[in-house]
Amino acid sequence: MRNLLLFAGVALLFVLTGFLQSWNLSLQILNLALLSAVMAIGVNIQWGYAGLFSTGIVGSVALGGLAVVLVSSKPVPEGWAAGGPRILAALVFAGFAIWLAGRLYRALPKSRTRALAMTAFLLVAFFIYRAVLDPAVLAVETNNPSHAGNIGGLGLNSLWAWPVGAALAAAAAWLIGKIALGLREDYLAIATLGIAEIIVAVMRNEDWLARGVKNLIDLPRPWPVPREIDLQADPAYLDMVGSFGLDPVSTSTILVKLMYAAMFGLVLVGLIWLCERALKSPWGRMVRAIRDNEIAAEAMGKDVKRRHLQIFIIGAAVVGLAGAMMTSMEGQLTPQSYIPLRFTFLVWVMVIVGGSGNNWGAVLGGLLIGWLYLAVEFLGPQLMDWITASLPPGELKTRLQETAAHMRLLTLGVVLLLVLRFAPKGLIPER
């Protein structure tokens, strides 16, 4: 009952935004909030089910976005022909070399010679890798750099990118989990912080991949969603809108956003259903048993490390899925927008405020904090204008208005600290 009221309260926030500001804005916030809720489910799987603290959520989101570019952006045949296969060969070679290094390391007896031999092997492998990679990268990037300069995508519907995004994020999580899980808990937090920074750095700097900071715009929409312009030219749509007496332009934007909301809602409901089933199954009980007492669970014959790795990968995959959904909605990839504040720590606040360990809590936190975070964007300056209205124009006034933008960080931190201290179980506690 209480939970229903909480959800109704959040729904009211969106309705009020619709009435007081505009429905377009309300739906825009809703779509992003739904995506945040999906990310919150992913983080809740890692933290709430298993107690794994990852600070690399933004990396999974970014990999999801990259998947959209690779799967659905327009193919650039000249770019691909210039060096695509060679880049691929270099990457495969690098993977193979690292795998071989691992095998050799285990096969050889422990000695100083082994350490030297491994270093020499890796150095040689690195130089070969660069020798194969560099000319290919140069060739791809010099191909029509103002419009392309990348290897292009497959040109498929961006709906296909969603599972690919999940798979990419899962692969990265497997790699990092293999190394950092099973050590001290904080090591995972530090290692994930690093890998996320590297992923975003790669997307910013490797122009051949997704044009880097030159951004990739004009990605196609996912399958059932039409473009507003196409919709406005469609006679069937115009007839329908006309019969209701609505404005075709504003209705089309709202209709498109409604379609996204329906798609994201469907994914969210599906995920919640799966998570609830999983949590109630023997697997869910085992996972919670491990979280609450690792030693006891291990004594019962449960493979703690394996379970942790599994959960870490599943959680990252869900976040990657959300990242792909977000990029396919926005229709562009802007590596600069992947900042840890927005995609790592905000999602953490969502999970903790909502109630860690409870799927419904994560969803509620996602919708509530998602609304709050985005609504502050228009409420904050308005509030500041109102506060400073009586002040004469000058240094103090502009300074105060500037601080409104930084209030978000401070508020986020204070909310996190307050909830952790006074309501550590969150709005909807775990049963």
Added chain:
Amino acid sequence: MDALNALVAFLNFIVVPGLAYGSQLALGALGITLIFGVLRFSNFAHGDTMAFGTAFVILFTWWFQSMGISAGPLPTALLALPLGIAVTIAMVLGTDRLVYRFYRKQKAKPIILVIVSTGVMFVMNGLVRMIIGTSEKNFADGARMVLSPQDFKAATGLAEPLAIKTTALVSVVVALVCVAALFWFLQKTRTGKSMRAFADNEDLALLSGINPDRVVMITWMIAGTLACIAGTLYGLDKSFRVFVYFGLLMPIFAAAIVGGLGSPLGAIAGGFIVAFSELLVTNAWRKILSYLVPPDRLGDGLYQALSTDYKVAVSFGILILVLLFRPNGLFGGK
């Protein structure tokens, strides 16, 4: 002669910047490792504590400059440092009282404290942005160079110049003084010994009558002091931008973990290991090689293993290697 030129270039591009950057990282890593040793959690707010301290040092520097006070050839910031340290200490003691103490009394799991420290990180980051803004601040004054490239060239007649910035020298000297003082404190004084005892074995330390609140307070004060100094030195040497200090978290953690969390000596070694690896890997070796290899054999590459955009990858790589092969660090921490 060419070999000598190559050596000077090596000194100029690797050794001098590496010593300065390594000193800054070492001071940062010392703070992390002390907090880890005594309070037993990884403090994610340390980077922003550095930024917070530096912001106040900058404010005091401006104030001194407006009054016409300067330190001659040295940066004015050195005079402002004690005031900045005082504010930083007040801040960390305040956060400990308001935030961390509650969890300590509860004996919360370390991971909860890590999450709490990210919350503190946000609050501090927001405060710094509000106090001093997000734009780049350059607050180094005094003499720019201890050894100017022209003088060096004129004195030695070499083609390759060697430059030593004042801020680089200041970094190394201040770090040396801090480290000497810290080790004297930890080894010789009663309070320092009680801190080490507390870090070693909490129960035994409590049993022998060491006051835990006092140990914790002293630890925060030292960590705050080191953070403020490290941040100021880094800001003087490069420049001050808030988000850069968040990016410093990775190298500092890598340095502390390489040396072994909880080991002060390890943190210092780790700082230099990380700094030199970063420079060796991201340096473009073309210039140095051009003195050693005949021009027709040189080709047109930059001979750079990784572009400087990926310097975070270096600290990450070091971190991964340590986690894989020596999870306790080179000097055997916890």
